[in-house]
Amino acid sequence: MKTKLLYFLMILLLPYGGWAQTREMSASERASFQKSLQQLAEIKTISADFVQYKHLSFMKKPVESSGKLYLKHPDKLSWSYTAPFQYKMVFKDHKIFIDDQGKKQTIDVGNSKQFEKINTLVSSSMRGGKYDEKEFVVSYLKQGNADMVRLTPKLAGAKKYIKEIVLLFSSDKQIEEVKLVEPSNDYTRFVIKNRKVNTTIDESIFNL
Amino acid sequence: MNRFLTYSFFLLFFFVSCGTYRYPNASGIRESEPKELNNYYLDTTRTFVYRAKLHAFKKDINGNLVVQTLGRNEHRVALVSDFGQTLFDVSISPDGHELHYAMHDLNKRIVVREIVNIFRTMTEQRHATSAVMFANQQHYYPVYVIDNCYYVLKERKVERIQQAKGTKEHLTIVYREWNEEDVPTKIAVEHKKFPLTIDLMLDVDQSAL
Numbered sequence: 001m002k003t004k005l006l007y008f009l010m011i012l013l014l015p016y017g018g019w020a021q022t023r024e025m026s027a028s029e030r031a032s033f034q035k036s037l038q039q040l041a042e043i044k045t046i047s048a049d050f051v052q053y054k055h056l057s058f059m060k061k062p063v064e065s066s067g068k069l070y071l072k073h074p075d076k077l078s079w080s081y082t083a084p085f086q087y088k089m090v091f092k093d094h095k096i097f098i099d100d101q102g103k104k105q106t107i108d109v110g111n112s113k114q115f116e117k118i119n120t121l122v123s124s125s126m127r128g129g130k131y132d133e134k135e136f137v138v139s140y141l142k143q144g145n146a147d148m149v150r151l152t153p154k155l156a157g158a159k160k161y162i163k164e165i166v167l168l169f170s171s172d173k174q175i176e177e178v179k180l181v182e183p184s185n186d187y188t189r190f191v192i193k194n195r196k197v198n199t200t201i202d203e204s205i206f207n208l
Numbered sequence: 209m210n211r212f213l214t215y216s217f218f219l220l221f222f223f224v225s226c227g228t229y230r231y232p233n234a235s236g237i238r239e240s241e242p243k244e245l246n247n248y249y250l251d252t253t254r255t256f257v258y259r260a261k262l263h264a265f266k267k268d269i270n271g272n273l274v275v276q277t278l279g280r281n282e283h284r285v286a287l288v289s290d291f292g293q294t295l296f297d298v299s300i301s302p303d304g305h306e307l308h309y310a311m312h313d314l315n316k317r318i319v320v321r322e323i324v325n326i327f328r329t330m331t332e333q334r335h336a337t338s339a340v341m342f343a344n345q346q347h348y349y350p351v352y353v354i355d356n357c358y359y360v361l362k363e364r365k366v367e368r369i370q371q372a373k374g375t376k377e378h379l380t381i382v383y384r385e386w387n388e389e390d391v392p393t394k395i396a397v398e399h400k401k402f403p404l405t406i407d408l409m410l411d412v413d414q415s416a417l
Contacts, residue, residue, distance in 0.1 A: 059276070063272050
């Protein structure tokens with residue numbers, strides 16, 4: 001009797017538990033969402049704060065770090081951690097510039113296709129561009145009222161490192177969360193905050 | 209003459225292959241009172257997060273090393289890159305290990321074997337019954353020996369572990385600093401066979417109770 005009562009209470013309380021259901025977008029929802037994403041292609045610069053949460057299956061709490069990102073269309077990206085450590089990376093001119101607490105190095109990625117893919121993915125994710133359907137199975141989803149895109153790698157090379165990438169959008173169709181799920185099901189969440197669009201970004205941000 | 213050369217070669221081979229590591233300035237090995245060593249990772253309620261800087265084969269990798277004590281001499285150790293990618297995640301016990309995950313490029317038998325060896329040596333509590341003798345005893349810190357590992361004590365704490373294989377030093381782990389609870393806050397690992405060093409610094413805020 002007690003067990004039945006417990007199940008009844010669980011079912012009753014489930015809708016208040018904050019477990020938003022995920023479902024496929026309808027055709028009209030998808031068309032409307034894709035149209036709204038096209039408007040984001042007008043974005044020339046983005047600056048934002050981010051908090052990174054690394055979830056390991058055996059840990060109670062995620063490992064947390066935070067920093068700032070700057071994106072300047074078409075090919076400049078600055079990604080810097082400010083807490084709990086200082087580490088800055090700038091992607092530009094087919095090179096990665098790194099400043100690790102004063103220790104600087106440059107990695108020339110030349111015509112690396114891998115680098116191009118990362119750059120395109122970050123840029124299109126942040127600016128709402130089209131997703132490469134040759135590389136990913138793209139699923140358009142709804143989580144509660146929020147829009148969500150799930151990218152599942154198709155190619156064996158990418159599958160070794162990433163199981164899926166989930167992008168969560170705010171009501172104004174801005175990316176507010178990126179989740180990278182690894183083959184082990186451990187995952188990293190990047191929560192984007194204080195996003196500013198099309199403001200002037202000082203060129204010195206991209207100089208290391 | 210040929211026979212002499214063959215014998216000489218075999219004798220040389222025999223002595224070289226059977227040679228053992230000799231601790232610097234040691235005059236021999238003596239029995240000691242039983243001594244518990246390396247008591248740093250015993251608390252099963254703690255998870256330690258270290259800021260990790262790896263320099264391996266001319267490449268730098270930064271990230272976090274997570275160390276969790278699962279039980280008596282059972283530890284789960286995971287290394288995560290700055291971008292959050294898990295590089296490896298392994299449970300280690302004195303008799304074996306269970307690899308939960310290793311990034312594709314690291315999932316090679318020899319790499320996993322060395323990773324397990326490094327972190328088993330770093331986390332495992334040991335019991336010594338032998339110590340190194342020095343000709344000038346006042347000059348040296350106590351050094352205990354267990355199998356092929358030499359534990360150097362300073363102020364009653366293990367300050368350094370030197371692991372030997374054959375005649376050579378294979379691995380050195382130096383505990384550089386500790387907090388009030390005697391948890392190592394700075395550790396330096398140097399592999400003597402491969403070009404690999406790891407510097408660890410405890411991230412106090414993320415090392416949860």
